[in-house]
Amino acid sequence: MRLPLFILLCLTIVLSSCSEYQRVLRKDDMGKKFALADSLYKIGKYKKGLKLMEQIVPSYRGKPQGEKLMFIYSNTYYNLEDYVLAGYQFERFTQAYPQSDSVEVASFKSARSFYELSPRSALDQRDTYKALEKLQEFINRYPNSEKRVEANTLVAELREKLETKEYNTAKQYLHIEDYKAAIGAFDNFITDNPGSHYRKDAFYGRYVAAYKLAINSIPNLVQERLITAKGYYSNFIKYYKDTDLAPEALEIYQDIESRIVPTETKPNS
Structure with a gap:
């Protein structure tokens, strides 16, 4: 069966292209390697271009073409989503060519x-x-950059991730009944993240941890710790008295009140 002329032509071009690539790859002609790597980069053949770039990058350091080569070399890793090497190579580029466009x-x-590597x-x-x-x-160095809005969005996303990590750590202490650690972790979270959407839950979590610490304490510490928990209720209700957690917080407060032993008033002498 004879193949159509168009298919034969395409196969010929592909095979010729492949053989040319292999010839350049094996030879020591840096100029041809550079030109072919640049051509492959422009048409999105990043993996093939990278093999050539890896061979020639050391030879072009300090040369006029080195700036362009180092940029497309870094960007090739970026386009291949190898963010470890992309971050490293772009960092090297900014250090080597601080005046580059x-x-x-x-x-x-x-x-x-580095953002892409965040787990x-x-x-x-x-x-x-x-x-x-x-x-x-980047934001500090380029305050007027068109990428500033995107950079700020990424910063907000990463900060929220850290908030989630910190809040979940505090909550885990509460879950495993390490109440002292939970109180400390919630305290730190509230101080460090004043605008967090977890703030209400952190106030409530600290209150619950203090309550449970009190009722599970040895007898001579119970009263003091109940009073501390009562103070955390006041902190919570000051900001969140009209929230969904307020009824539960009130139930705990009523139990605290029932457990606190009134201090006897000394008679006047």
């Missing part, structure tokens, strides 16, 4: 790479803190 884009993509809130958040640092550096 591409330095602002490189700075943003470096920060964005879900349940996991260790070191990469999240790194991403926040890099994004804030």
